[in-house]
Amino acid sequence: MIESMQYSEVPQRAREILKDFMPDEQKIKERVGYFESVQPRPEDQDGDTETLGGVEYTHHIVWADGDFEQIKWHYVEAGPKDGEVVVFLHGVPDTWFMWHNQMSALADRYRVIGVDLKGYGQSSKEVGDYSHQGAARQLMAMLSKIGIDKFNLVTHDRGSVQGDYITSEFPNRVLRYGRGEQHLFHFHPDLAPQGPILANAPWSGKLDDAKKFAIWLYTWVTKFPIPDEDMIRVIQEFSFPEANKAITRYFNTMSFRQEWIDRRRRLLGSWTCPVLIMQGYDSKTQPREFYEDARTYIPNAKDVGVEFVPGGHFWSLESPKETTAAIERLLKM
Numbered sequence: 001m002i003e004s005m006q007y008s009e010v011p012q013r014a015r016e017i018l019k020d021f022m023p024d025e026q027k028i029k030e031r032v033g034y035f036e037s038v039q040p041r042p043e044d045q046d047g048d049t050e051t052l053g054g055v056e057y058t059h060h061i062v063w064a065d066g067d068f069e070q071i072k073w074h075y076v077e078a079g080p081k082d083g084e085v086v087v088f089l090h091g092v093p094d095t096w097f098m099w100h101n102q103m104s105a106l107a108d109r110y111r112v113i114g115v116d117l118k119g120y121g122q123s124s125k126e127v128g129d130y131s132h133q134g135a136a137r138q139l140m141a142m143l144s145k146i147g148i149d150k151f152n153l154v155t156h157d158r159g160s161v162q163g164d165y166i167t168s169e170f171p172n173r174v175l176r177y178g179r180g181e182q183h184l185f186h187f188h189p190d191l192a193p194q195g196p197i198l199a200n201a202p203w204s205g206k207l208d209d210a211k212k213f214a215i216w217l218y219t220w221v222t223k224f225p226i227p228d229e230d231m232i233r234v235i236q237e238f239s240f241p242e243a244n245k246a247i248t249r250y251f252n253t254m255s256f257r258q259e260w261i262d263r264r265r266r267l268l269g270s271w272t273c274p275v276l277i278m279q280g281y282d283s284k285t286q287p288r289e290f291y292e293d294a295r296t297y298i299p300n301a302k303d304v305g306v307e308f309v310p311g312g313h314f315w316s317l318e319s320p321k322e323t324t325a326a327i328e329r330l331l332k333m
Helices: 012-018 025-034 096-106 132-145 158-169 194-199 210-221 228-238 248-253 256-270 320-331
Strands: 049-052 055-066 069-078 084-089 110-115 151-156 174-180 275-280 304-309
Touching: 025 210, 055 096, 055 132, 069 096, 069 132, 084 096, 084 158, 084 320, 096 110, 096 151, 096 228, 096 320, 132 158, 132 248, 151 158, 151 320, 158 174, 158 256, 174 320, 194 248, 210 228, 275 320, 304 320
Parallel strands: 084 110, 084 151, 151 174, 174 275, 275 304
Antiparallel strands: 049 055, 055 069, 069 110
């Protein structure tokens, strides 16, 4: 029963971190000033290309069924068209770009696809179903439309919540699941203050300044600095019109507690493909102690591994080579 579920006790090491949990506002102010000159970038058109890490990426715009009408999806891909597919999903405040280092490293062998989740980046921000389960089904409809049947799935943060539903509801389509930086079996609300912060953002104004919010979040939960050029692009990706409004719909549709209950009661037991849990070694909101026994929590998967990547929450940009190595491990499982 839901009523009998107890929150996990936060490890003492993590409790010490919680004593000085929120970011230094003076540091935020300095960082905002440092990136003051950053301006939004124009939206990409279907077929546009850009080169990152020596790899050419193609931007795509596609419309697929959802919310009784059509949903606009923006995704970026690289690599051989006939290669095994790896789909990448991001979290807050990101887009496909958070994975660009890993996508570039894999593009010589794999067809890599980075998606802007609904409500983010250049994908649709219209009203509709913002439950993670509903959004995941809509995402799968888009992948079907572009001819993607079976694929490896790599996710981070809020993208992992949708990944949980995809891996549960479409077990014959997910080859392997690389799940990053999200509560799994254990949970305590002290570790998820961003839930109510973002749910209340339309009234508190927390997201009114997209640049400041992106800087605030990255300053708060990173362990290692990321290159300025990456931070500039992060800011620009979060600054597309209405993204700061649309993502709050997720947080007002489903709480962290509801996700946790659904995961515990039915999702974890339904995953059957190989699973690699990827977490930041020094993640402030995801104590590594919670993931050491992941095999126990995912009993029916073909294989379960755990990889602690150096860094805080945004390790794909903090430790790009180590993140790529973790994904390479996943693809061999």
